[in-house]
Amino acid sequence: MTATAAAGAPSGRRLVLMNERTAYWLMVAPAALLMAAFYFYPLAEVLWISVTEPKPGLDNYAQLFTSASIRRTIVTTLRICVLTTAITILLGYVVAYVLVHASPRAQRWLFLGVLVPLWISVLVRAFAWVTLLAREGLINTTLRDAGLIEQPLALIWNEFGIVIGMVHYMIPYAVLPLYANMRDIDPRTVSAARGLGGSRFYSFRRVFLPQSLPGIIGATVLVFIFSLGFFVTPAILGGGKTLMIAEYISLQILDLLRWGLGTMLASTMVLFIFVLLAALARVVDLKRLFGAG
Amino acid sequence: MADESRIGAGRSTRSLGWAIVMFLVLPITIVVPVSLTDQRYLSLPQDGLSLRHYLHLIQSAEWLSSIGQSFVIALGSMVISVGAGTLCAIGCWRIGTRWSETIRVLMLVPIIVPTIVYALGLYRLWVKLDLLDSYFGVMLAHGVTGIPYVVIIVSTSLASFDPRLEQAARNLGASVPYTLRRVILPSILPGVISGSIFAFIHSWDELVLVLFIASRSIFTLPRRIWDGINEHLDPTMAAVATALVLVTALLLVLDMRARRLRAE
Numbered sequence: 001m002t003a004t005a006a007a008g009a010p011s012g013r014r015l016v017l018m019n020e021r022t023a024y025w026l027m028v029a030p031a032a033l034l035m036a037a038f039y040f041y042p043l044a045e046v047l048w049i050s051v052t053e054p055k056p057g058l059d060n061y062a063q064l065f066t067s068a069s070i071r072r073t074i075v076t077t078l079r080i081c082v083l084t085t086a087i088t089i090l091l092g093y094v095v096a097y098v099l100v101h102a103s104p105r106a107q108r109w110l111f112l113g114v115l116v117p118l119w120i121s122v123l124v125r126a127f128a129w130v131t132l133l134a135r136e137g138l139i140n141t142t143l144r145d146a147g148l149i150e151q152p153l154a155l156i157w158n159e160f161g162i163v164i165g166m167v168h169y170m171i172p173y174a175v176l177p178l179y180a181n182m183r184d185i186d187p188r189t190v191s192a193a194r195g196l197g198g199s200r201f202y203s204f205r206r207v208f209l210p211q212s213l214p215g216i217i218g219a220t221v222l223v224f225i226f227s228l229g230f231f232v233t234p235a236i237l238g239g240g241k242t243l244m245i246a247e248y249i250s251l252q253i254l255d256l257l258r259w260g261l262g263t264m265l266a267s268t269m270v271l272f273i274f275v276l277l278a279a280l281a282r283v284v285d286l287k288r289l290f291g292a293g
Numbered sequence: 294m295a296d297e298s299r300i301g302a303g304r305s306t307r308s309l310g311w312a313i314v315m316f317l318v319l320p321i322t323i324v325v326p327v328s329l330t331d332q333r334y335l336s337l338p339q340d341g342l343s344l345r346h347y348l349h350l351i352q353s354a355e356w357l358s359s360i361g362q363s364f365v366i367a368l369g370s371m372v373i374s375v376g377a378g379t380l381c382a383i384g385c386w387r388i389g390t391r392w393s394e395t396i397r398v399l400m401l402v403p404i405i406v407p408t409i410v411y412a413l414g415l416y417r418l419w420v421k422l423d424l425l426d427s428y429f430g431v432m433l434a435h436g437v438t439g440i441p442y443v444v445i446i447v448s449t450s451l452a453s454f455d456p457r458l459e460q461a462a463r464n465l466g467a468s469v470p471y472t473l474r475r476v477i478l479p480s481i482l483p484g485v486i487s488g489s490i491f492a493f494i495h496s497w498d499e500l501v502l503v504l505f506i507a508s509r510s511i512f513t514l515p516r517r518i519w520d521g522i523n524e525h526l527d528p529t530m531a532a533v534a535t536a537l538v539l540v541t542a543l544l545l546v547l548d549m550r551a552r553r554l555r556a557e
Contacts, residue, residue, distance in 0.1 A: 020463075020469060021388065023469040023470075024383075024384045024387045024388050024469075025384065025388065026384075027380040027381065027383055027384030027473075028380070028381050028384035028385060028388070028393065028396060030376070030377040030380060030381070031377035031378060031380065031381035031440050031444065032381065032396060034373070034377055034436075034437050034440065035399070035400070035403075035437060035440060038415075038418070038433060038434070038437045039402075039403055039411065039437050039438070040399075040402075041414075041418065042411065042414030042415045042417065042418040043402075043406065043410070043411055043414050044414070045414045045417055045418065046410060046411075046413050046414040049413075049417070091313045091316075094306065094309050094310050094313060095310050095313050095314060097302055097306065097310065098302050098306060098307050098309075098310025098311070099310070101302045102302075102307075110310070110311075110314055113314035113315075113317055113318050114314060114317065115545075116317075116318060116541075116542075116545065117317045117318065117321060119494065119541050119544070119545050120321055120537070120538055120541050121497075121498045121515070121518075121534075121537050121541070122498065122500075123498070123500065123515055123518045123519065123522070124321065124324065124518075124534040124537050124538060125320075125321060126522065127324065127518065127522055127530060127531075127534050128320050128321050128323050128324050128534065129320060130522060130526065131323055131324065131327055131335050131531065132320060132323060134335075134526075136334070136335070137335070138323065138327075138335075138336070138337065141336070168316070168317065168320065171313070171317060172317070200303060225405065228407065229406075229407020229408070229409055229410065230407070231407070231408065231409050231500075231501050232500055232501070232519075236519075236522055236523075246407060246409040249409055249410075249413070250409060250412075250501075250504070250505075253413060253416075253505075254504070254505070259413075262413060263413055266407075266409065266410040266413055267410075269407060269410065270406055270407075270410055273405060273406070273407075274405075277405070286401075287397075287398065287401065290401050290404055290405065290445075
């Protein structure tokens with residue numbers, strides 16, 4: 001084996017002598033340097049611009065309290081995010097619950113149904129919703145042809161459309177952590193409650209639900225955070241009429257060139273997210289939640 | 294079975310669960326019939342099926358150039374993400390101290406921070422480096438943001454790899470690069486393949502960064518779809534969407550193969 005190794009790796013021979021630890025750090029280096037130079041540095045610069053342009057100081061941040069349009073955008077964003085998160089968790093919980101109790105065969109199909117949308121381009125999904133919900137979309141034309149409505153329903157370019165599109169996008173992100181948590185719940189605990197005469201609902205509420213709480217909290221955090229900075233779906237289904245914060249920021253920068261204001265809002269959003277995560281890090285294992293267990 | 298019905302989901306809960314999964318899948322499938330419509334506007338086929346929108350798609354220089362650009366950029370950024378990400382995951386796994394743990398936590402930041410925030414800083418940096426609206430600029434941006442996903446996926450693969458195999462190779466005199474190539478990489482290959490597919494799709498689908506750092510010469514597929522949805526909705530869009538769904542399905546099948554390989 002030694003002979004094969006030596007023969008097979010003539011170029012690596014010198015490196016045998018190299019400190020093993022150094023070799024492994026060298027492997028980490030490309031990713032670390034790339035991320036530092038092209039991710040963390042520009043990210044830090046966003047914070048920097050927010051307190052230096054147009055002039056040094058916290059003037060940009062003062063607008064959080066003085067500008068009516070900013071306040072309106074923030075309130076709209078929070079309202080849509082809370083609504084989206086609540087509906088998503090509720091629906092995701094049902095799916096995860098059914099998943100965890102399904103037969104292996106049904107489980108495979110359910111999983112496919114949850115995972116396939118996750119893989120399909122977010123633009124394709126938004127486009128599909130536009131096709132269905134638009135003024136001249138399939139739902140409105142079908143209802144009109146059936147004589148059920150005369151005027152098209154306003155299903156899109158408002159908060160209703162945004163919430164539908166966002167819930168549709170977020171459900172898989174809720175199902176996965178919820179399912180991971182429910183899988184670890186010992187079914188015998190529920191069995192015991194039923195055996196002792198508890199009704200199905202009572203056993204669920206007093207035995208299963210409390211044990212699934214960590215999953216609910218994790219999924220809620222994940223969905224809420226992903227919703228806050230979501231750009232594509234709200235921008236398409238809001239049609240420029242209902243502005244969420246991510247689209248508002250992009251307008252400030254791309255159309256109005258107001259860098260100070262745009263970076264201030266971006267920084268505020270990031271700080272808010274990290275404060276939220278710091279508060280929840282005590283309850284939830286964040287690394288596991290974001291997939292790096 | 295009797296036990297299962299006692300503790301499992303009731304019939305109505307089960308139906309509700311399936312209905313929600315249908316809600317996830319069915320709206321997306323609407324793009325297929327719409328792409329086959331014989332009308333000139335977004336609608337279901339009226340008098341028969343037609344392939345004219347697919348014909349229009351493959352004859353459109355604009356769509357084809359966008360598909361080509363997206364493909365080249367996704368391949369390039371995949372190489373960056375997978376190369377750096379795989380090495381980083383293996384390095385962190387072997388070092389295993391507090392430092393490498395910190396690096397792994399830092400890798401989660403790009404997943405948590407909204408892309409729009411990063412896009413602002415990226416734009417400014419690309420202005421300075423003169424990388425705006427260039428292949429390399431977009432590839433680098435997509436490649437860097439894809440690294441964390443590759444690190445996470447490959448790390449999962451490494452978690453089930455027996456470190457004693459690597460130790461044995463080293464004790465028998467194999468160098469670090471040789472051990473890497475002949476012992477570690479082959480056993481985590483399925484993870485690397487999964488990571489590659491993910492990194493490819495990450496770039497292939499990416500819109501927000503492209504909106505900021507590309508304008509005229511680089512016009513990727515997501516950018517073209519974005520413009521289409523905002524400006525001229527027509528059934529060609531549905532044909533594009535259908536084609537994308539099919540490509541995604543294909544990649545998903547590949548990924549499942551890789552996962553099955555990993556499970557074995």
